[in-house]
Amino acid sequence: MTTTGGAAPTIHDVARAAGVSPATVSRAMSGGTVSPTTRASVQDVARRLGYRPSRAARGLVTGRAGAIGLLVPDLTHAFFADVAKGVSGRARLAELPVFVTDTDEEAALELDAVRSLRRSTDGLLLCSPRAGDDELRAVADPATTVLVHRRVPGLSSVAGDVAGGTRQALEHLHALGHRRVAYVPGRYGSWAGTQRDAGLAEAPPGVDVVRCSPVDPTFTGGLQAADPLLTTGASAVLAYNDLVAAGLLARLAARGVRVPEDLSVVGFDDGAVAATSRPGLTTVAIPQRRAGAAAVELLLRLVTEGPADAPPAPVELTLATSLVVRESTAPTDSRGRT
Amino acid sequence: MTTTGGAAPTIHDVARAAGVSPATVSRAMSGGTVSPTTRASVQDVARRLGYRPSRAARGLVTGRAGAIGLLVPDLTHAFFADVAKGVSGRARLAELPVFVTDTDEEAALELDAVRSLRRSTDGLLLCSPRAGDDELRAVADPATTVLVHRRVPGLSSVAGDVAGGTRQALEHLHALGHRRVAYVPGRYGSWAGTQRDAGLAEAPPGVDVVRCSPVDPTFTGGLQAADPLLTTGASAVLAYNDLVAAGLLARLAARGVRVPEDLSVVGFDDGAVAATSRPGLTTVAIPQRRAGAAAVELLLRLVTEGPADAPPAPVELTLATSLVVRESTAPTDSRGRT
DNA sequence: TTGAAAGCGCTAACAT
DNA sequence: ATGTTAGCGCTTTCAA
Numbered sequence: 001m002t003t004t005g006g007a008a009p010t011i012h013d014v015a016r017a018a019g020v021s022p023a024t025v026s027r028a029m030s031g032g033t034v035s036p037t038t039r040a041s042v043q044d045v046a047r048r049l050g051y052r053p054s055r056a057a058r059g060l061v062t063g064r065a066g067a068i069g070l071l072v073p074d075l076t077h078a079f080f081a082d083v084a085k086g087v088s089g090r091a092r093l094a095e096l097p098v099f100v101t102d103t104d105e106e107a108a109l110e111l112d113a114v115r116s117l118r119r120s121t122d123g124l125l126l127c128s129p130r131a132g133d134d135e136l137r138a139v140a141d142p143a144t145t146v147l148v149h150r151r152v153p154g155l156s157s158v159a160g161d162v163a164g165g166t167r168q169a170l171e172h173l174h175a176l177g178h179r180r181v182a183y184v185p186g187r188y189g190s191w192a193g194t195q196r197d198a199g200l201a202e203a204p205p206g207v208d209v210v211r212c213s214p215v216d217p218t219f220t221g222g223l224q225a226a227d228p229l230l231t232t233g234a235s236a237v238l239a240y241n242d243l244v245a246a247g248l249l250a251r252l253a254a255r256g257v258r259v260p261e262d263l264s265v266v267g268f269d270d271g272a273v274a275a276t277s278r279p280g281l282t283t284v285a286i287p288q289r290r291a292g293a294a295a296v297e298l299l300l301r302l303v304t305e306g307p308a309d310a311p312p313a314p315v316e317l318t319l320a321t322s323l324v325v326r327e328s329t330a331p332t333d334s335r336g337r338t
Numbered sequence: 339m340t341t342t343g344g345a346a347p348t349i350h351d352v353a354r355a356a357g358v359s360p361a362t363v364s365r366a367m368s369g370g371t372v373s374p375t376t377r378a379s380v381q382d383v384a385r386r387l388g389y390r391p392s393r394a395a396r397g398l399v400t401g402r403a404g405a406i407g408l409l410v411p412d413l414t415h416a417f418f419a420d421v422a423k424g425v426s427g428r429a430r431l432a433e434l435p436v437f438v439t440d441t442d443e444e445a446a447l448e449l450d451a452v453r454s455l456r457r458s459t460d461g462l463l464l465c466s467p468r469a470g471d472d473e474l475r476a477v478a479d480p481a482t483t484v485l486v487h488r489r490v491p492g493l494s495s496v497a498g499d500v501a502g503g504t505r506q507a508l509e510h511l512h513a514l515g516h517r518r519v520a521y522v523p524g525r526y527g528s529w530a531g532t533q534r535d536a537g538l539a540e541a542p543p544g545v546d547v548v549r550c551s552p553v554d555p556t557f558t559g560g561l562q563a564a565d566p567l568l569t570t571g572a573s574a575v576l577a578y579n580d581l582v583a584a585g586l587l588a589r590l591a592a593r594g595v596r597v598p599e600d601l602s603v604v605g606f607d608d609g610a611v612a613a614t615s616r617p618g619l620t621t622v623a624i625p626q627r628r629a630g631a632a633a634v635e636l637l638l639r640l641v642t643e644g645p646a647d648a649p650p651a652p653v654e655l656t657l658a659t660s661l662v663v664r665e666s667t668a669p670t671d672s673r674g675r676t
Numbered sequence: 677t678t679g680a681a682a683g684c685g686c687t688a689a690c691a692t
Numbered sequence: 693a694t695g696t697t698a699g700c701g702c703t704t705t706c707a708a
Contacts (some may be wrong), residue, residue: 032687054686055457062686074423076420092439097439100426100437246614278591359679370677372677
């Protein structure tokens with residue numbers, strides 16, 4: 001701590017030192033009606049004393065916590081870490097502290113966290129929640145909740161255009177001459193998985209999509225998927241995400257299958273792995289960071305406009321995805337070449 | 339929201355519904371002196387009403403915020419993400435919400451965040467802070483601050499035994515017959531860098547350590563370091579961290595240098611990259627997750643025992659590191675083989 | 677074992 | 693433009 005004597009200064013300390021009433025200090029600090037002179041002098045005193053209004057006290061009277069909450073399934077997953085960074089950065093601009101909870105991919109922990117955080121925040125950001133639609137609706141207030149990378153009817157959300165991105169990837173492969181494309185799905189029943197399916201359903205005419213067995217959306221999952229994949233006769237593969245793609249790459253290299261000469265590989269997410277794998281991974285980029293920032297903005301809007309009493313119509317924001325082309329995809333006529 | 343009518347129930351609502359005074363409800367919820375009968379009935383009513391004590395109100399009277407803060411330089415860096423996950427998990431056990439702030443590797447943002455969070459938390463965890471020792475001491479209260487992966491005299495901390503880990507790596511290489519080991523340092527002046535230097539200074543006799551130019555502690559930094567490295571005549575290289583090692587691997591492969599046959603490579607941190615790079619990276623594992631959890635525990639201890647008035651002696655915890663041996667290191671007598 | 681009363685630090689009417 | 697008053701939801705003496 002700095003040289004200050006003891007406890008943190010209160011609004012009364014500032015008031016006394018500035019020779020005004022606490023109410024005036026309050027007005028001077030927030031944007032109340034005060035003469036420019038007093039405002040300046042009060043703020044000066046406040047600064048000198050190192051005065052910071054107590055969030056607790058303010059929250060108690062205003063009914064706003066002055067903080068928001070963010071729930072993610074796994075902070076160590078690059079995708080969620082990016083979202084969290086976006087949230088943190090945008091929240092800092094608004095001088096809004098963020099409670100972050102890692103829910104360990106557990107729906108139950110998620111719902112617990114929502115219940116306990118609801119009370120101490122002005123709003124919640126739920127990133128790719130694992131809980132079911134009904135559970136979420138039961139526990140989340142539509143007026144103060146924004147989903148990220150997930151849609152639930154009745155709740156506001158910000159999500160990447162995953163279906164569109166999937167289509168882009170297929171078009172890219174189609175243009176390269178691929179006609180038989182394998183798809184390695186992740187876990188069943190996730191929103192992101194459903195979106196990919198929607199994209200696959202709109203494959204360009206002439207493109208056959210072969211579904212492999214689902215695997216864990218991890219590097220290990222990719223390792224597992226490689227061998228079965230080679231029996232499908234596909235000339236290209238679309239992986240559930242970059243991690244799975246990286247696992248594929250590793251196992252394919254071990255099997256002596258050359259990428260992209262023998263097989264083209266496309267990932268999903270454009271995480272750090274995509275740029276650092278060998279060969280560099282062609283992948284569908286989702287703007288997670290922007291999604292996080294956008295979610296904060298949307299929440300701020302909801303919470304600000306919210307008290308208009310009427311049940312607010314949920315807002316659904318879609319962020320464009322884009323295909324990042326690297327070295328893991330090539331035209332089919334390069335097959336068999338050295 | 340659930341079916342509740344309107345605002346969140348207060349202690350008065352519970353008191354009324356249970357036919358007791360608010361004071362009794364308070365005692366029943368916390369561990370006060372209440373008859374078992376009343377306690378049970380009050381808790382029952384509270385549960386039925388979905389009552390959650392307001393943190394703000396409680397904090398106002400008790401002087402404790404009932405929350406802690408965590409500052410990290412970059413949430414998307416695997417190392418810090420792991421720490422954050424450890425913190426989040428341990429804090430959940432204590433039912434302690436965590437304010438997380440990504441400070442974008444900026445000392446100024448860090449110090450701002452400390453100042454603004456100090457007031458609304460019971461304690462702060464500073465992970466690898468970028469600010470200088472004096473700045474940190476000026477702004478951080480020793481009684482309520484724990485550093486993670488950094489030491490500053492006068493402040494409590496939890497850190498991995500980086501120097502020891504470096505020594506382990508050198509011993510491993512020495513045992514494999516390497517006598518000339520290159521070291522690729524990261525940025526100047528970081529605590530972690532200093533620790534590695536300390537370990538390097540105790541290299542086994544007979545081992546020559548060649549310092550390369552420092553690079554950004556990233557994949558790109560590793561790419562840059564590879565070519566100069568090859569001019570040093572070293573048979574093995576110790577990289578600042580796994581990312582740099584991965585960059586080295588990529589560039590070495592492009593240059594036709596085989597790892598580990600022609601050159602052994604050792605990383606640092608044992609992040610996800612280490613296991614998924616090709617070849618798998620021998621690396622010094624630091625238990626970041628446990629460090630995060632341990633930091634929460636230490637903070638809890640400080641804050642609990644703290645009010646013993648006397649300036650508490652800073653506690654410095656050291657966590658053991660361990661060498662994870664994978665495929666990127668081999669005996670020197672394998673050099674030149676196919 | 678329980679209740680009554682005071683007050684934590686702040687903001688928001690309401691006066692002036 | 694500023695001061696006075698009341699009270700947010702809770703815990704904590706102090707009495708009973």
